[in-house]
Structures are given as structure tokens and as C-alpha cells.
Amino acid sequence: MNFSPVGNKLLQDAVEQLSSLPGIGKKSALRFALYLLKQPVENVERFGNSIVSMRREIKYCTECNMISDGPKCSVCADQRRDHRTICVVESLRDVLSIEATGEYRGVYHVLGGVISPMDGIGPADLPIDALCRRVEGARVDEVILALSTGMEGETTSFYLYKVLSPMNVKITTIARGVAFGDDLEYTDQLTLGKSIANRQIFSPEI
């Protein structure tokens, strides 16, 4: 959509900024801008300020690299959690997904990315040293690798395995297989093949 005929500098700037959000085009951005124009000034100021102060003031946990209000995130600061189990994930989003299941009581280590030579991201760009220090320093029983299964994720998992294996720590990875509710017919070959190869003892649960 071309704005120039009714060129309004302020609107145009705001639309440009809003359309920088991932997955948002000019049309949605315009919709957002017109919505914001209809809101009371205080609300729009709160909107803008909350974003800017998030960016300015957010900290990263010195332990696990997760975003945090203080020096330690709420997971690492929680003494009821199992600090001997560390789950390595790519991003905060993965942490939120795992936390939502309620199945995990250990702590995390957020890499913030994966090794990706194409994007110029090497092992040194990720907080892998920090992970090693955690494993060496504290008594850690198990490191769970919960990275994605793409080429880069697997490269990273392999690298971590190589680095961690001399450290006398159990290295596991999350179970892959046919999702609950999925039809075998529509499951990709790789997943189905692995799920048969890695079959488990049947345990009926009520």
C-alpha cells in the first residue's frame, strides 16, 4: 500500500516501525497504528514505555543466561528446584514451553542460539564455557540436551556432547517419537522409524 498520496509523516514512521515486527506487514502495521491512534494518550505512552524499559532494563541470569529482573532468574533462585539437573535449550521460548508442561523440576541453561557456521555463529559465541563451569563447579548429575533436530541443533548437541563427556556427567536428550494423538499414517518416516527403534516397555497408566 502506498502512503504517499496522504503522506502523514508521523503515521508513516509508526507504520514502518510496527512493520519491523516479525511476520507483520505494512497492512497489519497500519491496522495497529490506527488502533493505537484511537486509544487514550496514557495507554499509548504505557505501551511505548513498557517496551523500551523492557529492552533497557532487562538483565540476564548470571547462572543460566535466561532473561531476568535481577542477577539471578526465578528458576535459579528457587531452592526447591533440582539444581543437579540442567536442561540446555536454545531460547526462553523453549523454557516457557517446558515449564508449561509442569514435568520438569530441574534448572536450565539458555544458549540463546545454536552453532551455525552459515550465520557466523561458532561455539565461542554461545555461553558454552559458562555451562562447562556450572557442570564442573557444582555437583551436576545430568545435562539434558533439548535443542532442535535441524542440522544446526544437532551439530550443537554433538559439540556439547564432546565437551561435556569427559566431565563425568550423565548426558541425555529429550525423547523423540510419534506425538500423542498423531496417526502413524501421517507421521514422517524418520520419526516413526526412530520411535520403533527406541520403543519402550509398555506401562498402563490409569
Added chain:
Amino acid sequence: MNFSPVGNKLLQDAVEQLSSLPGIGKKSALRFALYLLKQPVENVERFGNSIVSMRREIKYCTECNMISDGPKCSVCADQRRDHRTICVVESLRDVLSIEATGEYRGVYHVLGGVISPMDGIGPADLPIDALCRRVEGARVDEVILALSTGMEGETTSFYLYKVLSPMNVKITTIARGVAFGDDLEYTDQLTLGKSIANRQIFSPEI
């Protein structure tokens, strides 16, 4: 998604604010927030400021009620446009859509809404008086009603018709019919019926 386990106040605030945008849920808002967290501080400040200053500083054209940088919008200020034809639309978005066609050289009148008793919006809440003053004051030949065809849009069109008809001005409405490229088979009955009733002389264009 529940944030509480990794409750980060700053992130939570920003996600809440971003999810207030139309059509954006918590999940997309989180995606936006994590994206913004990865951007340089200056960029995020520019993002926030552009939105807040848009809301604070934007003006409305004293003539046609369109948003504007100054007292007159760029359409009303443009002397090459036909000021004797006024197209009445509901919102700026309609103006942008019509401008994008390049078919219209007249000016606009942006109502900013339609008469909607359910939402407590009466004729007095819309700049209809201003439209009447424009028609009475200047030499206006034609008023084009380009409002939506829903109940409220039609009520508003009818109200405008009643108010404007004593004023010796031609009142028209945009043509409705089967869209170019549409199959008759899939066109709704009302549109197809009207498009036959309002058929036009065939004029072959090369």
C-alpha cells in the same frame, strides 16, 4: 501460556501491552517481545518513540477530519484535486484503499465511524455537521457515499442522504456488483441480483 514460573515483570508487562494490539494473542506478543529484546537499544527506543509521538502529535484535518501533520491534510491542501467532489468514508483505511486505485481526484470526508445505536454512536458523534457546512459553504457538486453495506453503514448513508438532499447537491454511491475475476457461481445472491438490476451499457475497452 503461563509466565509465572519464570515470572519476569518487564517481559510480562511488554507482552501484555503488545497483546493488546488487534488480532495479537499472548504467543505472538511474546514473539514480538523476544524479537525486540534482540534489537539494539536505539532501535527499540525509536520503535517506542515513533508510536508515542504519533499518538501525541497527530492532528486531524480541519476540513475533512483525516489525520494530518498540520491543520490541513495533504489531500485538502492539494489545489490540483477536485474540491467540488467529496467522498464520504468511514476511516483513513478507506481513503488509502481508494487512493491506491488512482481513480479518484476529488477530496474526502472521514466520518471516523458509522451511526451505531448499539454502541451508543449517534449522528451527533460523527462530523456530519462539518460535512453539511462544507457542502453549504463551498461549491460542491457531488457527494459520494462510500460507506460499508452493513446495517449501520446503510443507516448512516440513509441519514446523510436525508440531511444532504435539500442542499442541491448530487448524491451518489459507489457501484456494487460482481468483482472483476469473480465467478457468478460463487457470488452472493444479493450482489448478483443487484448487479443484474443495475446493469450497464457494454463498452468494449482495449
